[in-house]
Amino acid sequence: MTIPTATDVLVVGGGPAGSLLGCLLARRGIEVLLVEKQTHLDRDFRGETLAAPSVVTLRKLGFGPALRAHGYLETSGVTMRMEGRQVFGVDYSRFPIGALPIDIPQPALIGIFNDAARNLPNFTYLGGTTFTRLVESDGVVRGAALRQKDGAVVEVRARIVIGADGRFSKVRRASGLAADIQPMARDFLSFKLPRPPKWGNGAELIVDRDKHLVVLPTFPDWLRIGHNMPKGGYGELRKNGFDVFKAGISRLDARLAPLVDAHLRSWDDTGFLEIFTAEMPQWARDGLLLIGDASHTATPILGQGVNLAIQDTVCLAPLLAARLAQGSPGDVIPATAFTDFVATRHAHKSLVTRFQRMQEKSLTARTPAATALRRARFRLLDRLPLKYRVFGKVINMPHAVDPVDVRTTPTDVPTPTR
Template sequence: MEMNSDICIVGAGPGGALLAYLLAKQGMEVVLLERHKEVFKEFRGEHLNEEGEAILKKHNLFTKIEELGMLKMETLEYWENGKLFKTIYPDLAVGHFGIHVPQAHLLTVLINEAKKYPNFTLMTGTTVKDLLKNELGSYTGVKAVQDGKEIIIHSLLTIGADGRYSTVRKKAGIDVEVRKHGYDLLWAKIPAPPNWEPSIKMALIDEMQLSLFTQAKGFIQIGWNIREGSYPELRKQPFTPFIEKLIKAFPQLKQTVNEHIKSWNDFVLLDVHSNFSEEWGKEGLALIGDAVHTMTPTGAFGLNSALKDADTLATLLAHHRITDLDILNCATQRKKEVEKLQKIQIEKEQTFATQFVLYS
């Protein structure tokens, strides 16, 4: 099977889905590929900041997502030995410390809006196996597999929005600088106790950061930093003393933690690293989001940076013919912004413990 399209986007996460919608709205033929059968798979980075909020409002998407459900964080709190010692309130002009948006709600709106245009095609359960190139070395599309059958998609521009382990990036031979941050992350999700206020709560345990993020639909996401590479040895140790540290830090969670976190298997391990590429594309190919600049969880910049990449690229394509687009020049502004954010992440990680010095 062969297809022709103006744009082929690989990866139907927030960045890829937003870009697909914006380009379809401009009248371009867009094919959006997703390797999973279901687009609406759960993911960990679900917090919008004010930049992501502004982008969605700019394109009249925010209200539609809000109707499905989201939750604004009202306070940022610091806790020590089970006691709250510092509360920070958001800037009145912003009104929150981030907004939890379930991925299913965000992607439902983006995909449904894109489907309003007959020039948009979504192909799920489709895995990219290789990139197409012409005799001049320019990229001209992808080879993919769906239900065991090969699909050839010819396109004027191929966009890799396929995450930190991007197949498109690897197949294009684009190198990234990988930076380790000295920690890995354990994720868990538990029901919130009654009367839990929308907030981000922080604690320091064994000199490592522990964060609680309130989620829509009555849940709490736990993000617990552990020393890089320590999880195999940690799993060999008794579980009870470990989880008691969480309960000591936040006593109000005792019942829900005991009911829902019973073993190491109730945590998901995230290998934390950031990466950055000087090369954001090649002739006929561009990268956005984690495919070109993976962020750590600190500051919840990842989702918002992917949305900004998509918005920026869509704006450029609205003013240039696809074949005239200079990917390297187009990336200049975003590269500077992302470099700045990654430096902020490192600073936040290195200075987190100082929030507790005065209290101690």
């Protein structure tokens, strides 16, 4: 497919943020070009937990039947075990928001958004197309240069370029906007194991001093497991050998030992995740806006990345549609149009990051005194009804915009093919 040389909205990156935004704008009749560097949607070890407010939002946007047709797993709650003792638990059904968090593979979620937009005449999706640089004049972003699969580079003019190209965003770097990138003390290695039939649907955090596992029941019949390691410790871990790594997992959770023995064969069965946060005071320039991980990378704690990306999109779609309707065709959208949007979304991301940092800090405790104090704190919090208020504030923050206002065509979401 040839690249159009001009469009209203150029979205770079077909992850959850970019693909949902492309779909919502195209439904409103706006001309959208969505470019994604990958030629396929396959992505493993990626955000598969969708927080409950996003489930509510996607249902209101008309995606409920497509989600059900694909299938997903509802997460019943979360428990925390420390040095062999259960210290904390939250039952998600006690939050009165009408949905549980769900687990659905990211390719399926993105596929549902793309399928909903695919046949709209004003929507173009180009896979295998990579953003290389911004096109600018007089300090204003006018479009971007895109490299196609065959190596040809094409310049596309747009009234607004949306950088939704994830945690290592090239659009962010090209924009010159300042980003505060803070490495966390730990990195992660993720892997999947078959889920035993009677395992249950609750997420678990299993902690032993400064080591821990996150165990997430995953659709359709997997356990997704994250194993922490000190920052920069991946080389050391590999030097010690795969068997030592496997033994470490089994020591942390003996239930996993037979699964690890039977199903983890080599480092190729694992995925490395470098953990850092990115904070940006400004997300916009004239003609450019960053959303999703590109503007605010969070840590994986509590699985909020996709939720934040979806909330950005739902807030942005009506605002962008209104601005595009103003002015003449070809007018660039100024950065000032996004001041309130950035303030609102920044506040939400900051709340999530503050909580994640507190949690990260508590997970680094290793001395007997520090771990005993940590256990006592979580036990105390567990007994207080307040825990539902504290936890709910972080994971269930309602969307700032009612999704019903975003939805323009109620029944255009096709059922996905698996």
